[in-house]
Amino acid sequence: MxxxxxxxxxxxxxxxxxxxxxxxxxxxxxxxxxxFPRLKPQPLPAKRPRVSILIPARDEADNLPRTLPGMLAQGADEVIVLNDNSRDDTAQVARELGATVICGAPLPGGWYGKPWACEQLGRAASGDILVFTDADVSWKPGALGAVLRELDDKQADLLSVLPRPERLRPSARFLTPLVDAVVLCYLPYPLIAWPYPSLSTGNGQLMAFRRAAFEQAGGYSAVRAQILEDTQFARRLKKQGGRLTLALGAEAVAVTMYGSxxxxxxxxxxxxxxxxxxxxxxxxxxxxxxxxxxxxxxxxxxxxxxxxxxxxxxxxxxxxxxxxxxxxxxxxxxxxxxxxxxxxxxxxxxxxxxxxxxxxxxxx
Incomplete structure (x- = not known):
């Protein structure tokens, strides 16, 4: 032969x-x-912990008029925008829309921008649940109730959400939706519950922490010089015994991440x-x-x-x-x-x- x-x-x-x-x-x-869990809009529970929605914002004056009203309407105990040394009217826009605005301190040596902004937000927040979300994320009615329900149902210390892409311009479709493909085609959701830190991921577009677990993991100072601070934080939290879960934004949370x-x-x-x-x-x-x-x-x-x-x-x-x-x-x-x-x-x-x-x- x-x-x-x-x-x-x-x-x-x-x-x-x-x-x-x-x-x-x-x-x-x-x-x-x-x-994979999908968020379903829910009313806020009658008895719930104090919730802070925290938004790091650098040059987001164009996004905030579209997204911030939906965040403010969720019924959180406080909504704080950190103006991260923006070169546009981010702070003014956020104040006019009704959010509490704090001015970010200059970036210290050894820190990357987003971890530093989130660290300052964590220090300023008073909530027992800390929800970090990007300024380009759209919260639909009932989204906060869905986040709290998912945290409770899974008894999780961190819930990270993959918002559904929306309002994509034609050229943004070339690469932007690959974020979902990477997670959904490479990481089986059932493995998230396993205690191995490597079987973890996070999406900084929406990260909802129980404050005790957030502080035990060291806050964002523990990932101060990480490009993928979201995934590294999720792995650190799991390594310390915290419980991680993920969910798709589905009908509750959407995002317009890259415009082109x-x-x-x-x-x-x-x-x-x-x-x-x-x-x-x-x-x-x-x-x-x-x-x-x-x-x-x-x-x-x-x-x-x-x-x-x-x-x-x-x-x-x-x-x-x-x-x-x-x-x-x-x-x-x-x-x-x-x-x-x-x-x-x-x-x-x-x-x-x-x-x-x-x-x-x-x-x-």
């Missing part, structure tokens, strides 16, 4: 690796479709090296593999299943998160192009420095 040629052997290895890759992602996505493709590139470029364990070789291998799995099948003869897998993934993720308009479902067609569109973000992540909101951080 003739031995397969080197090219035939390489193709078998490639197809086997691709089959395993998509099979694992599909199994994780199916598990999360069946088990260049903004998405900047955001993903800021986070990508940290996501890849601060390993540049791993980052490069990730970029090459995604090109091989999603783009290469359209440039050479490959089985139909491989092409369909790359097309269906984002559509299925959007169905799980509740994004079901024709445009949302059509995002799956971007599958073969996504690795190419992500290359500028990878290139940005490979640099020694990243710039975000006017601040420059050194990457190790």
């Amino acid at each position: 003739a031995r397969p040629s080197s090219s035939a052997l390489l193709k078998r290895i490639y197809l086997g690796a691709a089959l395993g890759f998509f099979a694992v992602k599909g199994a994780v996505l199916l598990t999360n479709a069946l088990t 493709y260049p903004a998405s590139v900047a955001g993903f470029g800021k986070n990508s090296l940290a996501i890849h364990l601060h390993s540049r070789p791993l980052l490069i291998l990730s970029a090459l593999w995604h090109l091989a799995a999603y783009t290469l099948p359209w440039l050479m003869p490959t089985p139909l299943w491989l092409r369909l897998a790359g097309l269906l993934e984002r559509t299925l993720v959007n169905l799980v998160t509740g994004r079901r308009t024709p445009l949302d479902l059509a995002e799956g067609l971007l599958g073969p192009l996504t690795p190419l569109l992500a290359l500028p973000a990878y290139r940005r992540a490979l640099g020694r420095q990243v710039t975000w909101k006017g601040r420059t951080y050194v990457q190790k």
Whole structure:
């Protein structure tokens, strides 16, 4: 029996690796479709702890008129906006809308911007439940009740929510929704309950802490120089015995995170090296593999299943998160192009420095 040629052997290895890759992602996505909690709007309970909604805001004058009224309407005991040395009218807009505004102190050495802003908010807050949320997150009626219900139902010390993307401009669809795909296709929700810190993630768009657990974990000072301060905080809390849970924003919480493709590139470029364990070789291998799995099948003869897998993934993720308009479902067609569109973000992540909101951080 003739031995397969080197090219035939390489193709078998490639197809086997691709089959395993998509099979694992599909199994994780199916598990999360069946088990991942979805927030459902709820009235506030009659008896509840004191709640603080805390908003770090740097150059958010455009977002706050759209999002802050919904936060103020939740019925929290206090809503505090920290003006993080904004270069626009963030503070004035927040005050006019009715929030309590505090002025952030200058960024100290050894701190990154968002952890420093959140640390100051934590110190200023009086609540027993501390809810940190970004200025571009939209809270629908009943969202705070949903957050409190989920915290109580899961007996959690930290609830982190993945808000559902909304109001996406066409170019923002290229990369922005990948945040959901990363979580839903790589981390099975049932593993979140396991006591291993590595099986943790957090989303800084909405992090709701019980104050005692927040302080025991050291507050944001414990993650003062982390790009992925949300995930690192979640891991630290779990390591110290705290209970973590996640939920999809569904009908309760939404977000308009990046307004354009260049903004998405900047955001993903800021986070990508940290996501890849601060390993540049791993980052490069990730970029090459995604090109091989999603783009290469359209440039050479490959089985139909491989092409369909790359097309269906984002559509299925959007169905799980509740994004079901024709445009949302059509995002799956971007599958073969996504690795190419992500290359500028990878290139940005490979640099020694990243710039975000006017601040420059050194990457190790």
